[in-house]
Amino acid sequence: MLRLFQLSVAIRTFGGVYWVRPVDKKRERLARIINTLKVGNAASIRELADGLDVSPMTVRRDLSILEAESVVKVMHGAVVLNPGSRLAQGESRYSLAGEGARMAEEKQRIGRRAASMVGEGETVVIDAGSTTEYLARFLPDGLGVTVLCYAMNILVEVYRKRGCRLIFAGGYFHENTLMFESAEGVALIRQSRAAKAFVSASGISDRLGVTCGNPYEVETKRAVMASSLKRILTADSSKLGKIHTAYFADLGDFDALITDAKITEEHADRFRAHDIEVIVV
Numbered sequence: 588m589l590r591l592f593q594l595s596v597a598i599r600t601f602g603g604v605y606w607v608r609p610v611d612k613k614r615e616r617l618a619r620i621i622n623t624l625k626v627g628n629a630a631s632i633r634e635l636a637d638g639l640d641v642s643p644m645t646v647r648r649d650l651s652i653l654e655a656e657s658v659v660k661v662m663h664g665a666v667v668l669n670p671g672s673r674l675a676q677g678e679s680r681y682s683l684a685g686e687g688a689r690m691a692e693e694k695q696r697i698g699r700r701a702a703s704m705v706g707e708g709e710t711v712v713i714d715a716g717s718t719t720e721y722l723a724r725f726l727p728d729g730l731g732v733t734v735l736c737y738a739m740n741i742l743v744e745v746y747r748k749r750g751c752r753l754i755f756a757g758g759y760f761h762e763n764t765l766m767f768e769s770a771e772g773v774a775l776i777r778q779s780r781a782a783k784a785f786v787s788a789s790g791i792s793d794r795l796g797v798t799c800g801n802p803y804e805v806e807t808k809r810a811v812m813a814s815s816l817k818r819i820l821t822a823d824s825s826k827l828g829k830i831h832t833a834y835f836a837d838l839g840d841f842d843a844l845i846t847d848a849k850i851t852e853e854h855a856d857r858f859r860a861h862d863i864e865v866i867v868v
Contacts, residue, residue: 737768804833
């Protein structure tokens with residue numbers, strides 16, 4: 588359910604322009620292929636090629652990646668979602684309350700560690716999510732920080748902090764994530780600059796990228812990535828190796844990962860191969 592909230596926000600532009608890698612076209616195609624198959628159940632390689640405006644050979648190369656990840660099956664020129672995959676079975680409706688109850692102790696430790704990385708007087712972005720809520724909760728009073736956020740639970744936690752300045756990007760309210768989303772909110776984020784962004788994710792794959800469960804989150808997350816000097820992924824180990832529908836970043840777009848001790852050495856090595864600092868709590 589969407590609700591439009593009329594919010595007054597203060598626009599502040601922080602100096603400096605930071606480079607960020609452009610969105611990978613291959614990742615975009617993979618996401619579009621998955622979405623096409625979710626809507627139509629099946630498609631031919633020619634139909635996918637025409638819809639993506641690429642050659643059938645390019646589609647076949649993309650499908651080989653999805654097949655290797657057991658997301659799709661290719662049979663005699665037709666493509667279907669793998670019946671055993673989570674995407675084919677239908678992802679359960681995300682609920683922040685339900686998500687917050689899972690691995691709560693690990694999320695608290697991740698949030699506390701993330702909060703310790705916020706420096707005095709810095710401007711930071713705190714993404715929507717259950718783990719990032721703990722980050723906002725554990726922010727010390729009196730740091731003189733500026734926090735840009737766009738979710739109700741983050742707003743409430745940061746509002747309680749003494750000496751903390753808030754920038755809030757409003758818009759349509761999504762009850763399942765407590766997130767506000769709008770073109771105006773994205774524009775506000777793009778006009779701002781932050782020293783650090785703490786970003787949440789529903790799925791993290793070294794081959795298929797970093798994903799979230801709701802397409803409406805994508806543009807906001809991409810704006811955050813482009814506007815921040817250091818991008819820190821805050822995710823418990825259950826997200827590693829998972830794939831959700833909405834792709835928003837490559838693994839290599841992040842500078843650090845904060846996660847719990849259940850991360851396998853194999854997953855940790857994959858992050859380090861991208862020069863990502865792995866912080867285990």
